[in-house]
Amino acid sequence: MKQIKGPAVFLAQFYRDEAPYNSIESICSWVASLGYKGVQIPTWESGLIDLDEAAESQSYCDEYAGKLREIGVEIVDLGAYLQGQCMAFHPAYEIGFQPFFPAGLNEAQRLEWSTDQLKKSVKAAARFGAKNVSVMSGGLMWHMIYPWPQRPDGLVEEGFKELAKRWMPVLQYAEEQGVSIGYELHPGSDLYDGATFEMFLDNVDNILSAGLTYDPSHFVLQQLDYLDFIRLYADRIKAMHVKDAEFVPTGRVGVYGGYQDWANRAGRFRSLGDGQVDFKSIFSMLTHAGFDGWAILEWECCLKSPEQGAREGAPFIAEHIIETSDLSFDDFVGGETDVARNRKMLGLED
Numbered sequence: 001m002k003q004i005k006g007p008a009v010f011l012a013q014f015y016r017d018e019a020p021y022n023s024i025e026s027i028c029s030w031v032a033s034l035g036y037k038g039v040q041i042p043t044w045e046s047g048l049i050d051l052d053e054a055a056e057s058q059s060y061c062d063e064y065a066g067k068l069r070e071i072g073v074e075i076v077d078l079g080a081y082l083q084g085q086c087m088a089f090h091p092a093y094e095i096g097f098q099p100f101f102p103a104g105l106n107e108a109q110r111l112e113w114s115t116d117q118l119k120k121s122v123k124a125a126a127r128f129g130a131k132n133v134s135v136m137s138g139g140l141m142w143h144m145i146y147p148w149p150q151r152p153d154g155l156v157e158e159g160f161k162e163l164a165k166r167w168m169p170v171l172q173y174a175e176e177q178g179v180s181i182g183y184e185l186h187p188g189s190d191l192y193d194g195a196t197f198e199m200f201l202d203n204v205d206n207i208l209s210a211g212l213t214y215d216p217s218h219f220v221l222q223q224l225d226y227l228d229f230i231r232l233y234a235d236r237i238k239a240m241h242v243k244d245a246e247f248v249p250t251g252r253v254g255v256y257g258g259y260q261d262w263a264n265r266a267g268r269f270r271s272l273g274d275g276q277v278d279f280k281s282i283f284s285m286l287t288h289a290g291f292d293g294w295a296i297l298e299w300e301c302c303l304k305s306p307e308q309g310a311r312e313g314a315p316f317i318a319e320h321i322i323e324t325s326d327l328s329f330d331d332f333v334g335g336e337t338d339v340a341r342n343r344k345m346l347g348l349e350d
Contacts, residue, residue: 001324004287006295007317008038008076010241013299014306015045024048024064028071035314038076039068040134040296043121044083044100051117054124061127075128076294077182077213077239083117084135085189086110087166090143111166114138118170118181126177132238132293133174134182134213137163137200139190156199163190164203175209180238182213193224194232211238214286215298216277217245221267223255227281234289241298242317244275262302269300271309272316283320295321 009031020026027048028039043051053060065075082100088111089097101110121133141159144151167181174181183200185192191200197212204210214237219226230237249266252258257265269275283295297313299306343350 001287001326002290002292003324004240004283004291004295004321005076005293006038006321007036007242007314008040008073008294008296009036009310009313010040010042010079010296010298011048012042012045012079012081014310015042015048022047025067025071028068028073031310031314032072034310035318036297037073038294038296039073040077040079040294041075042079042081043117043124043133044080049124051120051124054127055120058127061124065128075130077130077132077134077296078121078125078128079134080118080121081134081136081184083114083121084183085138086114087118088138088140088163088190090140092143115166115170119173122170122174122177122179122181125179130179132180132182132211132213134184134239134241136186137167137183137189137191139163139188141190142188159190160196160199160203164200167200168204168207171204171207171209175207180209180211182211182239184213184215184218184241186215186218187221192218193222194229197233197236210236212236213239213241215241215243216282217241217243217269217275217298217300220245220247220275220277221255223247227278227285230282230285230289234286234291237286237289237291237293239293240286240291240295242272242279242295242313242320243298243300244270244272244277244279246270246275268302271299271301271304272297272313274301274304279316279320283322287322287324 011027014021015027016022020030031039041049043049068075085097086101101113105113125133140162171181183191185197191197201210212233216226219229245268247267253260253266255267262268295317297317299309299313301309
C-alpha cells in the first residue's frame with residue numbers, strides 16, 4: 001500500500017526580509033532544522049527562485065535542487081497561486097489584485113503574462129522532477145456568489161466556458177510535460193467547492209492534468225464536508241496542504257464573517273492542532289485512497305506566531321503519517337490457495 005510522504009512546508013508564509021527567512025539557502029536550513037524533509041516553492045518570489053532560469057535551464061534546476069538536498073530537503077511542489085488568480089477576475093477586483101501582476105497590463109496582456117508564468121512553472125516543475133503545480137483558478141463570477149440580484153439564465157455557463165478557454169492551453173501543456181495542475185479550491189476564485197470543480201471539468205473535457213491541491217481549512221470555513229470530499233474526488237487529488245481551521249458561529253457572525261478581521265470571524269485559520277480539522281480521518285482516508293504525495297504544511301493562524309506554528313507543524317504531520325505495510329494483520333490464518341479446501345468450506349462436493 002502506498003504511503004503519504006512528509007513532512008513538507010510551503011515557504012510563502014515564512015519568506016521575509018530578515019535572516020534566516022530571506023534566502024532559499026537560509027530558509028531551507030531553518031525548516032530542515034525543524035524536521036521538514038520537503039519544500040513547496042512559491043514561483044512568484046524572485047528572491048527564492050529565478051523562474052525564467054528554472055524554465056529554461058536544466059543545469060540551473062539540477063544545481064538548485066542539489067543545493068537543497070545537501071541542506072536536507074527536496075522540492076516536492078511548486079506554488080503558482082498568484083499567477084493562477086490573475087488568469088481571470090472581474091474588473092472590480094483589479095486594484096486589489098494589482099500586487100499580483102506587473103503594473104500597466106490590460107486584461108489581454110495580463111492573461112498572456114499569467115499563461116506564460118504558469119507554463120514556466122510547469123516546465124520548472126518537470127525539470128525539478130516535481131509532479132504538480134498548485135494554483136488558484138481565478139474567477140469571473142465571485143461577486144455573484146450569492147444569487148442576489150438573481151443570476152440570469154446562461155450566465156454561470158458562460159463564465160465557466162470562458163474560464164476553461166483561458167486555462168486549457170496551460171492544462172494541455174501540463175499534460176505534455178507530465179505535470180498536474182492542482183487547483184486549491186479557494187474563496188475568491190470560481191473553483192471553490194466540488195460543484196464548481198465539476199463544472200470546470202465538464203468544460204475542459206475532463207482533461208487528466210486538471211487536479212486538486214486538497215486543503216481542508218477552506219472547507220471548514222464553507223461548512224463543506226471535507227471527508228466526503230475525499231471520497232468523491234480522491235482520484236483528482238495530486239497535492240495536500242495540511243492546514244487547520246475552526247468555525248465558531250455566534251448570534252453576531254457566521255459564514256460571511258461580518259467584514260471582521262481574522263481574529264473576530266466565525267471561521268478562522270489556526271495552527272495545526274489548534275483548530276477543528278479531523279486530520280486522523282483525513283490521513284486515513286487519503287492513505288486508503290492510495291495518495292502517496294506530500295503532506296505540506298501551509299501555516300496561517302490569527303493568533304500564533306509563524307515560528308511556533310512551524311516548530312509544531314513538522315512533528316504534528318509526522319505523527320499523522322500512517323506507516324503502511326503489504327502485510328495483513330490476519331495473514332497467519334491464510335496460506336496458499338487450496339481449491340479443494342475452499343470448495344469443501346463452501347459445502348461443495350467435487
